[in-house]
Amino acid sequence: MNRLHPVSRHEDIFPEYRDTPIGLLLEYHNLNRDLDAHTQALLLIGMCMDNRKHLRIPDNFA
Numbered sequence: 001m002n003r004l005h006p007v008s009r010h011e012d013i014f015p016e017y018r019d020t021p022i023g024l025l026l027e028y029h030n031l032n033r034d035l036d037a038h039t040q041a042l043l044l045i046g047m048c049m050d051n052r053k054h055l056r057i058p059d060n061f062a
Helices: 021-030
Strands: none
Touching: none
16 A cells, blocks of 8 residues: 655645645755745654755754
8 A cells, every 4th residue: 555645746735735834844855945944943853863864944944
């Protein structure tokens, strides 16, 4: 069973996630959206402490 949904264009983001921090994360990381300036975190991201992993997100976003 494959539950992954590829995001290669804005319309691939589920409507309930568009214009939310999750939608922004997908736009930054998958769609190369220009990085905006953020003064406070909008999202908490937990991931493995593996220095080979890198998310493309702006400073202070998460």
